[in-house]
Amino acid sequence: xxxxxxxxxxxxxxxxxxxxxxxxxxxxxxxxxxxxxxxxxxxxxxxxxxxxxxxxxxxxxxxxxxxxxxxxxxxxxxxxxxxxxxxxxxxxxxxxxxxxxxxxxxxxxxxxxxxxxxxxxxxxxxxxxxxxxxxxxxxxxxxxxxxxxxxxxxxxxxxxxxxxxxxxxxxxxxxxxxxxxxxxxxxxxxxxxxxxxxxxxxxxxxxxxxxxxxxxxxxxxxxxxxxxxxxxxxxxxxxxxxxxxxxxxxxxxxxxxxxx
Amino acid sequence: xxxxxxxxxxxxxxxxxxxxxxxxxxxxxxxxxxxxxxxxxxxxxxxxxxxxxxxxxxxxxxxxxxxxxxxxxxxxxxxxxxxxxxxxxxxxxxxxxxxxxxxxxxxxxxxxxxxxxxxxxxxxxxxxxxxxxxxxxxxxxxxxxxxxxxxxxxxxxxxxxxxxxxxxxxxxxxxxxxxxxxxxxxxxxxxxxxxxxxxxxxxxxxxxxxxxxxxxxxxxxxxxxxxxxxxxxxxxxxxxxxxxxxxxxxxxxxxxxxxxxxxxxxxxxxxxxxxxxxxxx
Numbered sequence: 001x002x003x004x005x006x007x008x009x010x011x012x013x014x015x016x017x018x019x020x021x022x023x024x025x026x027x028x029x030x031x032x033x034x035x036x037x038x039x040x041x042x043x044x045x046x047x048x049x050x051x052x053x054x055x056x057x058x059x060x061x062x063x064x065x066x067x068x069x070x071x072x073x074x075x076x077x078x079x080x081x082x083x084x085x086x087x088x089x090x091x092x093x094x095x096x097x098x099x100x101x102x103x104x105x106x107x108x109x110x111x112x113x114x115x116x117x118x119x120x121x122x123x124x125x126x127x128x129x130x131x132x133x134x135x136x137x138x139x140x141x142x143x144x145x146x147x148x149x150x151x152x153x154x155x156x157x158x159x160x161x162x163x164x165x166x167x168x169x170x171x172x173x174x175x176x177x178x179x180x181x182x183x184x185x186x187x188x189x190x191x192x193x194x195x196x197x198x199x200x201x202x203x204x205x206x207x208x209x210x211x212x213x214x215x216x217x218x219x220x221x222x223x224x225x226x227x228x229x230x231x232x233x234x235x236x237x238x239x240x241x242x243x244x245x246x247x248x249x250x251x252x253x254x255x256x257x258x259x260x
Numbered sequence: 261x262x263x264x265x266x267x268x269x270x271x272x273x274x275x276x277x278x279x280x281x282x283x284x285x286x287x288x289x290x291x292x293x294x295x296x297x298x299x300x301x302x303x304x305x306x307x308x309x310x311x312x313x314x315x316x317x318x319x320x321x322x323x324x325x326x327x328x329x330x331x332x333x334x335x336x337x338x339x340x341x342x343x344x345x346x347x348x349x350x351x352x353x354x355x356x357x358x359x360x361x362x363x364x365x366x367x368x369x370x371x372x373x374x375x376x377x378x379x380x381x382x383x384x385x386x387x388x389x390x391x392x393x394x395x396x397x398x399x400x401x402x403x404x405x406x407x408x409x410x411x412x413x414x415x416x417x418x419x420x421x422x423x424x425x426x427x428x429x430x431x432x433x434x435x436x437x438x439x440x441x442x443x444x445x446x447x448x449x450x451x452x453x454x455x456x457x458x459x460x461x462x463x464x465x466x467x468x469x470x471x472x473x474x475x476x477x478x479x480x481x482x483x484x485x486x487x488x489x490x491x492x493x494x495x496x497x498x499x500x501x502x503x504x505x506x507x508x509x510x511x512x513x514x515x516x517x518x519x520x521x522x523x524x525x526x527x528x529x530x531x532x533x534x535x536x537x538x539x540x541x
Contacts, residue, residue: 068442069442070438070441070442085442087438087439087442089435089438089439090435091433091435093433093435093436095436095454095457095458096537096538097457097458097460097534097536097537097538106453107443109453110440110443110445110449110453111443138536138537139537140537140539
């Protein structure tokens, strides 16, 4: 994408002003004729954490797959201002024959980084997600939450500017889920990445995001967008405040309307 | 009254430590069962041997102790061990070749659906043709010695390796494949770092089956090809022709032990290689 026009009035590089990810009138029709997405406009800028909520099968994941390049949109324009993208799957997708350290090192290894650098990166990322002491554990020895931590750590080794999350906590129990939400939120305010987060939990979306977008059923359209007013870093206890409940109520209402 | 007390105590003990007694019971059964069956079979064997001895045909079914005597008698033990060595040589050479061909074949098929569609039917054909029907032809083409024996062994042992390796390579979860795709890796990297390690458990299951079949191949090949270093199959044929009952049974038992040993060894090898992260049971 073009970044040649100088902007003298802004004192930082032009790329800062551009959204990291932009969808413009994107539609997706699968070979079988199923229309998964239609007329989607969406931007994720630096410092933004955008959640897309919608029921299962509404095309939310297709949005991420297009953003990551796993699928190509049928029509429309997708612009990316970074190639430092991390994709976090719903499953932890750890390789069962590698221990935690080996798994966290994997992506840097596939990118051809040297063993010393990637080990250092991996240790740093493992510390970041609180998995120190489990470096030598195999995935089968970890709980679901710990596997997801390892998966997150693996993504961090690539210094991502943009995180794509495909319902990463969907398979976890309520308590583990809440704890990982807290930590993801903490990482977001400390690590300065942008995020596009797919979920079907409205409370999760509101708690984590700076913006929540509601998606309709097939074909998926973005029907309403909510700016979440709570400043970062957020106290986990805001989840129990009346303001939070009110926002969750508004989003839930919009979601219900989109699917009635 | 006494019975009630005992029952009560047992029930209580069971309630307190429900795991320990059951586990002990299972492990006792696990070795006791086969041992009992073994002695039953030996008993049956004695009965049969007695029956044939009465009919004046002792070489049909000799007594077990006669077979053991024959096996460990002076010259015979040497002969059996030499034949065992030669058969093992044929079986392991054939198995090694089957591994190379089988894994290569499967890796090729895993590259593209059209390659799989083109090549898989021939793996099935290989499995379906009675190899014994080919054996005389193999003798004519390749001579009646080591080479021909190895070829028969390869043909018999190949299919499980092809099928299980292919199954393993294709068993990789879609998301794991996509994780690699997102890093823009080459086919070769995907194969070496993802598909092949993921396929190892299946490959070892195939290998264990193929190893057993390789022993069958070596013994069968022997019975048709008498030249070169004679293996167990040659001995079995020879003893059968000469009605040397005890020697025949001894040779059959050695051949069976080779099959069992190979099966166990390759099973353990698999556990050693991937048991750390994969549960075979």
